Amino acid sequence: MLGLTAHPVTVECHIGSSLPGTTIVGLPQSAVREARDRVKSALENSGFEVSNLDLVINLAPGDLHKAGTGLDLPIALSILIATHNMSLSGLEDTEFIGELSLFGHLRKVPGILSSVLACQRAGRRLVIPTANSAEGGLVPESNVTTARDLREVVESLTGSHTLPAPPAPAAKVKTLTDRNPILGQEAAKRALTIAAAGGHHLLMVGPPGTGKTLLARRICDLLPPLEGDRLIEVAAIYSAIGQDRDDYTLPPFRDPHHSASPVALIGGGSTPVPGEASLAHHGVLFLDELPHFKPAALNLLREPIETGKAVIARANYKVNFPCRFQLIAAMNPCPAGRRCTETACRCTPGDVKRYQSRISGPLLDRIDLHVSVPELPPGMLTNPGSGRDTFPGSREIVIECRQRQLHRQRDLNAALAGKHLEKEQRQADVDEGFLKKAIDRYRLSARSFHKTWRIARTIADLEQSRIIRMEHVMEALSYRALDWENGV
Numbered sequence: 001m002l003g004l005t006a007h008p009v010t011v012e013c014h015i016g017s018s019l020p021g022t023t024i025v026g027l028p029q030s031a032v033r034e035a036r037d038r039v040k041s042a043l044e045n046s047g048f049e050v051s052n053l054d055l056v057i058n059l060a061p062g063d064l065h066k067a068g069t070g071l072d073l074p075i076a077l078s079i080l081i082a083t084h085n086m087s088l089s090g091l092e093d094t095e096f097i098g099e100l101s102l103f104g105h106l107r108k109v110p111g112i113l114s115s116v117l118a119c120q121r122a123g124r125r126l127v128i129p130t131a132n133s134a135e136g137g138l139v140p141e142s143n144v145t146t147a148r149d150l151r152e153v154v155e156s157l158t159g160s161h162t163l164p165a166p167p168a169p170a171a172k173v174k175t176l177t178d179r180n181p182i183l184g185q186e187a188a189k190r191a192l193t194i195a196a197a198g199g200h201h202l203l204m205v206g207p208p209g210t211g212k213t214l215l216a217r218r219i220c221d222l223l224p225p226l227e228g229d230r231l232i233e234v235a236a237i238y239s240a241i242g243q244d245r246d247d248y249t250l251p252p253f254r255d256p257h258h259s260a261s262p263v264a265l266i267g268g269g270s271t272p273v274p275g276e277a278s279l280a281h282h283g284v285l286f287l288d289e290l291p292h293f294k295p296a297a298l299n300l301l302r303e304p305i306e307t308g309k310a311v312i313a314r315a316n317y318k319v320n321f322p323c324r325f326q327l328i329a330a331m332n333p334c335p336a337g338r339r340c341t342e343t344a345c346r347c348t349p350g351d352v353k354r355y356q357s358r359i360s361g362p363l364l365d366r367i368d369l370h371v372s373v374p375e376l377p378p379g380m381l382t383n384p385g386s387g388r389d390t391f392p393g394s395r396e397i398v399i400e401c402r403q404r405q406l407h408r409q410r411d412l413n414a415a416l417a418g419k420h421l422e423k424e425q426r427q428a429d430v431d432e433g434f435l436k437k438a439i440d441r442y443r444l445s446a447r448s449f450h451k452t453w454r455i456a457r458t459i460a461d462l463e464q465s466r467i468i469r470m471e472h473v474m475e476a477l478s479y480r481a482l483d484w485e486n487g488v
């Protein structure tokens with residue numbers, strides 16, 4: 001596997017006439033070289049005698065690095081065929097993958113979903129470990145069967161056993177997960193609903209303990225469930241790191257710590273592994289304490305935000321991982337955090353400016369909505385007696401709103417550009433004199449101005465309004481608060 005792409009490998013076995021031993025050639029990395037010992041034990045413990053032989057195993061193509069343990073099963077089968085003169089049927093159109101235990105059991109391997117997809121496209125059958133069933137059953141119209149151990153695979157090839165197909169994933173009942181109630185913060189909830197509806201990136205600014213993290217998590221209850229290609233794309237990324245997902249239809253939510261390295265965030269490593277940005281694909285990447293992230297890591301995020309792809313180039317490979325995530329970021333208004341209250345901040349304007357400037361302008365520029373999450377009266381946040389946990393949006397509203405956008409322009413409002421955006425501006429019922437004043441007064445850049453229109457379009461969509469009206473633009477302008485303060 002390279003990135004998320006599975007490549008076919010052909011395993012050949014030759015019985016030589018030299019001293020007993022096994023040699024594996026064809027750029028095997030350490031886990032593959034160790035297959036030698038695992039496979040021999042697995043074969044013998046499954047009742048096949050293979051000792052005292054000189055075996056040469058070749059893995060083709062020879063210029064492709066082979067990593068991981070998934071080649072155990074095909075290596076075992078190739079040895080069996082060479083040494084036992086077995087007449088095995090159905091090998092020609094079947095691929096095999098799986099790690100063997102010393103006793104011949106098949107163990108789970110990462111990246112199965114990429115293999116399933118590759119075999120489906122190539123029209124080939126695939127045998128995988130039973131432990132990988134959850135991923136194996138995700139792809140419709142694929143010809144996948146599962147086996148528990150080496151014996152089962154051999155019996156299926158001699159015709160005495162039929163391997164079962166993995167079960168299709170159980171349809172999950174969509175219920176809102178048990179969330180902690182969030183009281184108050186109506187402005188932030190409204191902004192979250194708009195962000196979810198239009199696919200906009202959001203920055204929450206507020207002191208610690210005001211519920212920013214709880215609010216960010218709530219957006220997962222608003223996003224439409226994953227299905228079809230989107231579900232498979234996300235599952236393939238998690239499969240690559242060997243992780244099952246409890247619910248494959250749930251949009252992922254990732255909240256890396258601010259000490260995360262650029263590789264952890266974007267992906268990389270000696271064999272390419274997806275980073276947090278890709279693990280958040282079609283879901284939410286939540287960056288709490290945004291100014292504390294390493295500037296180098298944040299800078300690397302700019303490109304993926306724009307393109308939806310994390311391109312990782314190293315000396316021996318170049319791969320790209322998809323990462324079309326929605327960014328939700330949070331930060332304190334000043335560097336002192338808990339030591340300051342909103343009304344009594346003792347930081348100097350210089351401190352505050354230095355702190356805020358840790359987030360580069362270009363990254364800030366890519367965040368559509370800014371919303372303030374103010375301090376609440378003591379006890380208000382969690383005390384059920386002090387208010388109601390109301391949320392202005394719901395998954396149904398967001399899904400309907402997104403459908404309206406996709407129907408109109410085949411994209412979410414966050415990506416609205418060019419002639420679609422111009423058309424919206426032409427049709428809008430907005431006082432031009434007011435707009436000019438707003439641009440002058442708040443010194444809005446062209447980019448910021450366009451963002452305002454995109455947000456206004458989403459607000460109009462939430463109200464099922466065909467055209468953008470004055471009140472939509474006014475509300476949208478209120479979400480560009482950081483532009484006013486910084487004169488961006």
Ligand SMILES: [Zn+2]
Pocket residue numbers: 334335336337340345346347
């Ligand atoms: Zn302060």
